[in-house]
Each structure stands twice: as structure tokens, then as C-alpha cells.
Amino acid sequence: MGECNAYKFSRAVLLVFNFILIAFGLATLGIGIYAKVHSTKFDDYLAVVNQSNSTWENFGNLAIAAGVICTLLAVNGCFATVKQHKGCMVLFVVLVGLIFLLEVIGASLAYGFEGKIKSKARDGMFTTLINYQN
Numbered sequence: 566m567g568e569c570n571a572y573k574f575s576r577a578v579l580l581v582f583n584f585i586l587i588a589f590g591l592a593t594l595g596i597g598i599y600a601k602v603h604s605t606k607f608d609d610y611l612a613v614v615n616q617s618n619s620t621w622e623n624f625g626n627l628a629i630a631a632g633v634i635c636t637l638l639a640v641n642g643c644f645a646t647v648k649q650h651k652g653c654m655v656l657f658v659v660l661v662g663l664i665f666l667l668e669v670i671g672a673s674l675a676y677g678f679e680g681k682i683k684s685k686a687r688d689g690m691f692t693t694l695i696n697y698q699n
Contacts, residue, residue: 576646579646580643580646580647582642583639583640583642583643583646584639584643586635586636586638586639586642587635587636587639587640587643589635590631590632590633590634590635590636590637590638591632591636592632593628593631593632593635594628594629594632594636595632596628596632597624597625597626597627597628597629597630597631597632598625598629599625600625600628601625601626601629638657638660638661638664641653641656641657641660642654642657642661645657
């Protein structure tokens with residue numbers, strides 16, 4: 566009887582997690598759409614930081630893609646949890662594991678290139694300060 570309650574609890578936790586993931590995915594999608602639609606509003610800011618408008622548009626594209634992937638992944642997880650579909654659950658677990666692996670690789674690369682990242686950021690900040698004062 567305890568296993569049955571634990572199984573129901575784990576399904577409920579997974580559903581809650583997936584609903585939160587859907588909300589974050591839709592929020593990220595909304596931010597990306599906002600960035601694409603209103604990219605011209607940021608021309609003055611981007612000129613100060615010495616960036617082109619394509620930087621903001623690329624952010625919009627990236628946010629839209631991340632929002633869609635996150636939302637679809639969470640919907641797949643909800644479907645797999647509610648219908649107890651083994652194939653969808655395996656797909657969900659594999660994709661979540663792949664995303665985790667990509668995050669670990671990204672963090673390792675960021676740690677490995679920490680010096681280059683710091684110098685590039687420092688140079689960009691100094692350039693922005695010089696352009697801002699003019």
C-alpha cells in the first residue's frame with residue numbers, strides 16, 4: 566500500500582513540475598516574441614553599448630526557440646504522466662537528461678574559458694563607458 570501512495574505522489578510531483586515548466590516555457594516564448602516585435606525600441610540602447618540591432622533580434626529568436634522546446638517538452642511530460650505512456654516517458658527522460666548534459670558541458674566550457682570571458686566583458690564595458698561619455 567505504501568508503494569501505491571509513493572507512486573501517486575511521484576506522479577503528482579511530476580505533473581506539478583511539468584506545469585511549472587509549461588509556465589516558464591510560455592513566459593520565455595512571450596519574452597522572445599516581445600523582443601522580436603519591439604526590437605526597434607532598443608536601437609538607442611544598442612547604439613550606446615556598441616551593438617547592432619541584430620543582437621536583440623538574435624536574442625528574440627533564441628528565446629522563442631527555447632520557449633517552444635521547453636513548452637513541448639513539458640507537454641510531452643504531462644501527457645506521459647497522465648496517460649502512463651512508456652514511450653513518451655522514455656522520450657521525456659532522455660530529453661531532460663540531454664538538456665542536463667548540455668548544461669554541464671556549457672558550465673565546464675564557461676569555467677575553462679573564464680579568463681577570456683572576463684577580458685572580453687571588461688573590454689566591452691570599457692568601450693561602452695567611453696562611448697557613453699561621448
